[in-house]
Amino acid sequence: MLLPAPRGPLTAALFERLGRPPHAFDPPPVPAGGSVLDDEDLQLALFACYELHYRGFEGVNEDWEWELSLLAARKALERRFEDGLARAVPRPSPAPGVPxxxxxxxxxxxxxxxxxxxxxxxxxxxxxxxxxxxxxxxxxxxxxxxxxxxxxxxxxxxxxxxxxxxxxxxxxxxxxxxxxxxxxxxxxxxxxxxxxxxxxxxxxxxxxxxxxxxxxxxxxxxxxxxxxxxxxxxxxxxxxxxxxxxxxxxxxxxxxxxxxxxxxxxxxxxxxxxxxxxxxxxxxxxxxxxxxxxxxxxxxxxxxxxxxxxxxxxxxxxxxxxxxxxxxxxxxxx
The missing domain is CATH 1.20.910.10 (Heme oxygenase-like)
Structure with a gap:
């Protein structure tokens, strides 16, 4: 699989980095606010970070999988995603004694x-x-x-x-x-x-x-x-x-x-x-x-x-x- 086309500043910055040999970089800022679950740029950026733990992308060095600066970028994306999930999905409370x-x-x-x-x-x-x-x-x-x-x-x-x-x-x-x-x-x-x-x-x-x-x-x-x-x-x-x-x-x-x-x-x-x-x-x-x-x-x-x-x-x-x-x-x- 090739890297997909960017959908905004996050993926543009991320994919430009992934096209080069692994190196340390400052994570791009993740915008606050807005709807996370339909944010094209954020969801694609997070998907690409996760894909490195599956089959990866053609032309992307496998050492990116554990590059610390990329993991830091992924962590910031995950925080926004988890917050978006928490807002969209009320947390059920288990009833005592119910199997x-x-x-x-x-x-x-x-x-x-x-x-x-x-x-x-x-x-x-x-x-x-x-x-x-x-x-x-x-x-x-x-x-x-x-x-x-x-x-x-x-x-x-x-x-x-x-x-x-x-x-x-x-x-x-x-x-x-x-x-x-x-x-x-x-x-x-x-x-x-x-x-x-x-x-x-x-x-x-x-x-x-x-x-x-x-x-x-x-x-x-x-x-x-x-x-x-x-x-x-x-x-x-x-x-x-x-x-x-x-x-x-x-x-x-x-x-x-x-x-x-x-x-x-x-x-x-x-x-x-x-x-x-x-x-x-x-x-x-x-x-x-x-x-x-x-x-x-x-x-x-x-x-x-x-x-x-x-x-x-x-x-x-x-x-x-x-x-x-x-x-x-x-x-x-x-």
């Missing part, structure tokens, strides 16, 4: 986000479905990786539960069954570029914020509870929407190979939601009772960001506009 599985289920039941999956199943045209898949490629081509950071930080029942979930995400060791590979087949079926990071320039800040929240929770041990709650919310809200995505793609002519990613999640996540809620999150809270609120907060962040994403997409489609960034903003990005 974590039930608390998560009640949190999810109370969510009243727009039904993007219903629109895709019944009304979306082919170009809108292609847009949706383009957005999702940012996470699905690295599916499971952010949550895998939690494995070495756990022990006992919750660790075994997370390993069981992640083993399925990685196809049980068979490359053709890895969920990221199944999604690549969906991209190809829709005649979209299936290479890692190919659509980074096209997706807006809210799409990047979804991935950034996962990386934030995964890379910081203090956010372990939030990471587990985030994954649980993903698993517990996956089966029905993925069934509708498959129906929508079938309606639009998608073949079995293109739909397999969604069909696989209908089956796998029906099992995963039980493991995630009871064994992983319930087991973690049994070991660390004081961190029950962290688990619920991570789940609430997942639900809120997904709602904001759905609102963004549906609002644009209802106005007859693309939910992706304009092509003209991508000039010179490749």
């Amino acid at each position: 974590m599985r039930r608390a998560l289920a009640e949190l999810i039941a109370a969510d009243e986000g727009p039904r993007l999956s219903a629109f895709l199943a019944r009304r979306a045209d082919l170009e809108q479905f292609r847009e949706f898949v383009t957005h999702r490629s940012i996470y699905h081509l690295k599916e499971a990786d952010p949550h895998t950071w939690g494995i070495p930080r756990l022990s006992g029942v919750p660790k075994a539960a997370l390993v069981e979930i992640q083993a399925d995400e990685y196809g049980g060791g068979r490359v053709e069954r890895m969920h990221s590979e199944l999604f690549r087949a969906t991209l190809r079926g829709l005649e979209l570029d299936d290479s890692y990071g190919a659509h980074l320039d096209r997706v807006p800040a809210v799409t990047l914020a979804i991935s950034n929240a996962m990386s934030l929770f995964g890379l910081h041990r203090r956010h372990l509870g939030a990471l587990l709650g985030h994954l649980a919310a993903f698993e517990m809200t996956s089966s029905a929407p993925n069934h509708r995505y498959s129906l929508g793609l079938r309606r639009l002519g998608g073949d079995e190979t293109a739909r397999r990613f969604y069909d696989e999640h209908v089956q796998a996540d029906a099992v995963h939601e039980q493991i995630a809620a009871h064994d992983m999150c319930g087991g973690f809270v049994a070991q660390h009772p004081a961190r029950a609120g962290d688990v619920l907060y991570g789940a609430a962040c997942a639900l809120t960001l997904d709602r904001l994403f759905a609102e963004h997409v549906l609002d644009h489609w209802q106005r007859g506009a693309s939910s992706l960034r304009e092509t003209r903003l991508m000039a010179g990005s490749r």
Whole structure:
């Protein structure tokens, strides 16, 4: 993946540095105020910092990953992002004596986000479905990786539960069954570029914020509870929407190979939601009772960001506009 096109002064300064050999520098100032979750410049800058801990960028020296001045810049971005999340997501208070599985289920039941999956199943045209898949490629081509950071930080029942979930995400060791590979087949079926990071320039800040929240929770041990709650919310809200995505793609002519990613999640996540809620999150809270609120907060962040994403997409489609960034903003990005 190449560095994307800058979206403002933060990314312009950051990408100029990353194009050179690693060196110490003064972090660029992070503007205060404004909406963080839809700040294109901030979200892309943070995404790029996190990406250095995954596969990195072509032409960017790998030693940048642990360059102290870049970590200082990332820390400033993270503070703004965490503050924005805290403002957007009220922190749930765990009720005494309520099992974590039930608390998560009640949190999810109370969510009243727009039904993007219903629109895709019944009304979306082919170009809108292609847009949706383009957005999702940012996470699905690295599916499971952010949550895998939690494995070495756990022990006992919750660790075994997370390993069981992640083993399925990685196809049980068979490359053709890895969920990221199944999604690549969906991209190809829709005649979209299936290479890692190919659509980074096209997706807006809210799409990047979804991935950034996962990386934030995964890379910081203090956010372990939030990471587990985030994954649980993903698993517990996956089966029905993925069934509708498959129906929508079938309606639009998608073949079995293109739909397999969604069909696989209908089956796998029906099992995963039980493991995630009871064994992983319930087991973690049994070991660390004081961190029950962290688990619920991570789940609430997942639900809120997904709602904001759905609102963004549906609002644009209802106005007859693309939910992706304009092509003209991508000039010179490749």
